[in-house]
Amino acid sequence: MKVLAIYGSPRKNGNSSQMLDHLVSFLPDYAKVEKLFLSEKNFSGCCATRDCKQLGYCPVQDDMQEIYKKLLWAEVIIFASSSQFSDVSVPVKKLMERTWWMKGILKNKIGAAVISGRRYMESTINTLSAFMLRHKMILGASPALAYTFTEMGEIDLDYLAFRDTEKLAQRITELYNLIYKQ
Numbered sequence: 499m500k501v502l503a504i505y506g507s508p509r510k511n512g513n514s515s516q517m518l519d520h521l522v523s524f525l526p527d528y529a530k531v532e533k534l535f536l537s538e539k540n541f542s543g544c545c546a547t548r549d550c551k552q553l554g555y556c557p558v559q560d561d562m563q564e565i566y567k568k569l570l571w572a573e574v575i576i577f578a579s580s581s582q583f584s585d586v587s588v589p590v591k592k593l594m595e596r597t598w599w600m601k602g603i604l605k606n607k608i609g610a611a612v613i614s615g616r617r618y619m620e621s622t623i624n625t626l627s628a629f630m631l632r633h634k635m636i637l638g639a640s641p642a643l644a645y646t647f648t649e650m651g652e653i654d655l656d657y658l659a660f661r662d663t664e665k666l667a668q669r670i671t672e673l674y675n676l677i678y679k680q
C-alpha cells in the first residue's frame with residue numbers, strides 16, 4: 499500500500515497534522531507512507547497559461563514537479579487541511595489547481611481527507627471531495643473532522659476526532675484490500 503500523506507496546513511505540527519499522524523499510525527504494517535509537508539514546499543497556484551493543454555504536462559519549474567512524482571507513485575492519497583475562510587488552506591488549493599493537466603491520471607487512486615476547523619467546514623469537505631471525484635479517485639468515506647477552535651493541540655477537546663480518524667484508516671485499508679488483494 500503506497501500512501502502519500504499530504505500535510506496541507508501552513509502549520510506543520512498543527513491540528514490537521516496531528517489528525518493525519520493519527521490516521522497514518524492506524525494503517526497496516528504493509529503501508530509505505532510518504533509524508534509531504536506542503537508548508538515546506540515552494541510552488542505557485544496555476545498560472546492559467548493553458549500551456550499544459552498542448553504539452554500534456556505542467557511546465558512550471560517549482561516544487562510541484564517533485565510533488566507530481568509523488569502523486570503518480572501513490573496508490574492512496576490522503577489530504578489534511580485546516581479550514582480557512584470556510585474552505586481548504588491555500589497550499590492545498592494551490593496543489594489542486596496545479597493538477598489540472600492530470601485529469602484521468604489520478605483515476606482509481608484511493609482518496610481520503612482529514613479536516614480541522616473551528617466550526618465552518620462544510621465547503622472544505624465539499625472542495626476536497628469534489629477535487630478527488632473530478633480526478634475519478636475512489637472515495638470510501640467522508641472526510642474525518644476535528645472541531646478544534648483555533649490553537650494547536652486542541653484536537654484533544656473533540657473526543658470524536660481521533661475515533662473518526664481511526665475509522666477512516668480502517669476504511670482506507672478495507673478499500674485497498676478490496677481493490678488490490680484479490
Ligand SMILES: Cc1cc2nc3c(=O)[nH]c(=O)nc-3n(C[C@H](O)[C@H](O)[C@H](O)COP(=O)(O)O)c2cc1C
Pocket residue numbers: 507508509511512513514515579580581582583584585614615616617618619646647648649650
Ligand atoms: C486565516 C484563518 C481562517 C480560518 N477560517 C476558518 C473557517 O472559516 N472555518 C473554521 O472552521 N475554522 C477556521 N479557522 C480555524 C482553523 O481552521 C483551525 O484553527 C484549525 O484547527 C487549524 O488547523 P491547523 O492547526 O492544522 O492549521 C481559520 C484559521 C485561520 C488562521
